[in-house]
Amino acid sequence: MSGEGGASRLGRRLLKVRDRFVAERLDGLLVTHGANVRYLTNFTGTSGALLVGTSTCRLVTDGRYLTAARALLAAPDGPPDTELVPVERSYEATVSELLAGTGWPRIGFEVAHTSVKTHRQWTDRVGQAGQAGAQVPELVETYRIVEQVRAVKDPGELSTLRRAGQMLTEVAGEVRRTLEPGQRELEVAATVDHTLRSGGFERSAFDTIVASGPNSALPHAQPGPRRLAEGDIVLLDFGGVHDGYCVDLSRVATIGPPTEAAQRLHAAVADAQTAAIEAVRPGAWASDVDGAARRVLEERGLGEAFGHGTGHGLGLEIHEEPRVARRDADRERAVAAGADGPLAPGMVFTIEPGAYEPGFGGVRLEDDVAVTDDGCEMLTDVGRDLWVVS
């Protein structure tokens, strides 16, 4: 046991999840989404499930991860009151047996992370146990229980993300120094990925984007054989994973001196990003932050050119809550879907407005912020000037 109130870090997370049991009338929650399982247990295997009860947990995993899981449960900062359940035959069979054997009336499962196939197997097998006379649980649909807890980072997570932001800042400087005219997009992407690794990241957080010339107008371009040529705008979007946590950055270069059009586009996006960053504070809505960026771009006649949302949460996943997107006319629906909501201290997300002109090129500037008690802290600290490569 360590930290505040005698509860461990994982213990405090479990408490927050169990707080939701009351409103949803749950006796347990079956967590199957990998990032959610990791958040509650530190388990990093690619297959595993966690059954959270009101006072104990069971971690289900298969032969590949049993040795690692045993070490985890025995560790002082490991998951409290958690028992290991090895998979026999199949995950579905083991989980179903576990569910049927609890005697708990209502057990939640994660609708967004359970396939129709898996759900059918659970209900069929649990139903069979019921026909055989056991008192079996009702499987209750739940949505975003662990995700909402994860949206507010605890002090340990914030310090990991802060360090990751510093590392990404250094990587960006190194990437800037290595850019040269004539390089192929794919080469530049390989260099970015290598720089992320030599800069201390476990791996890239997503497929690095290097989009040159007209390709930069495609917000999700894949790097190809195209060579960086005089006059090009080059959009770079990359991120790394440090201790499991993701950070994300975008910057824009021009090959040779920027054209006036490129400068105008860049200045508009930089102003939009500044406005969005200034709008971040506890109690503001995520969509207010998006609105601040969008207003600047609309004023410059670039409203149509900004076709995506302003940002996304960062943590164990590269895209998580909060979503920072356009306001929905139906606010209640947006809140229920996790598409909008009030910001709270400890939330961490990207701010990445962009403007794209098909055939010409695009600009996106992206940094990572943490909401503080009275505004925000920048996790990345990279100059926002256009990188001029010659």
Next chain:
Amino acid sequence: MSGEGGASRLGRRLLKVRDRFVAERLDGLLVTHGANVRYLTNFTGTSGALLVGTSTCRLVTDGRYLTAARALLAAPDGPPDTELVPVERSYEATVSELLAGTGWPRIGFEVAHTSVKTHRQWTDRVGQAGQAGAQVPELVETYRIVEQVRAVKDPGELSTLRRAGQMLTEVAGEVRRTLEPGQRELEVAATVDHTLRSGGFERSAFDTIVASGPNSALPHAQPGPRRLAEGDIVLLDFGGVHDGYCVDLSRVATIGPPTEAAQRLHAAVADAQTAAIEAVRPGAWASDVDGAARRVLEERGLGEAFGHGTGHGLGLEIHEEPRVARRDADRERAVAAGADGPLAPGMVFTIEPGAYEPGFGGVRLEDDVAVTDDGCEMLTDVGRDLWVVS
């Protein structure tokens, strides 16, 4: 139009999918799994859905990918008779509207790739359209329709995989030359990934495994700060993606001269791999190949030390059909689940037996093969000797 019988490559794939419509009494199939959508359309965006009808298709995607999708549909080797449907509001809303508007009585969806949440949104919205008087489709559960077609590669895929195997062979040679005592697992993994990229791969096919000393006994170890030390077994497992297709290789090194125990383990696994490779031929069952490897290891007292299956299919995904695993007593169930079945020419998979001794270390040897008319072709061609590093 090009190739055999006047049908294009994508047209032939669609024909094979539509062949399944009869047995399943379908008027259409909604394909939502990314690799399946790509296989049938060449579309490489991360979000998209394809509604396959008996003579036409609709490709649904969002603003990020519309420009790329339009170019694809206009390309001479693009998907035949396919119309683009841009997402409005949300994928669920657009897909539901599309489904409800078809007038088709029965439309299949992919149970293994549809979440309970998405399925509920489709059925609710389609149901509402039905209440409003429209004749709406029944949504029918389907499993592995496109996956089974994908399991047998066409000539173009085989030539891509052959080239990828050659590239991986070269990368392995380069990796072998760069190994040195004292390197950290994470450094070695970074070098492997960089070598994959400079060797022409788009990216690594999965998180590279570098497991040294006792870590090599964990079949799915993650590389860490541990340094390669005298006497270590080092297990390397890596792969690359070329033109969207995955290849995969494992080799084992020792730091300094191998101990007798390491040599014995390595020889046993090499013999098991040879036996498995010799068992590959059309008509043999996938589980026969597994059995051939398993028998060798059992004879050496290493049956318990081999806790995973012998291989997995390779293609647009790093794990796909066929699965090459232990025979199931219930053969019919195994076939229905895609866990076993007869091999056919054009199937491509890994052969990767291993033996792991907790606390000591593990050995796995992995190569990639294609089933031919009378046996198999090795796609990777790397010596299977122990790599001795000094």
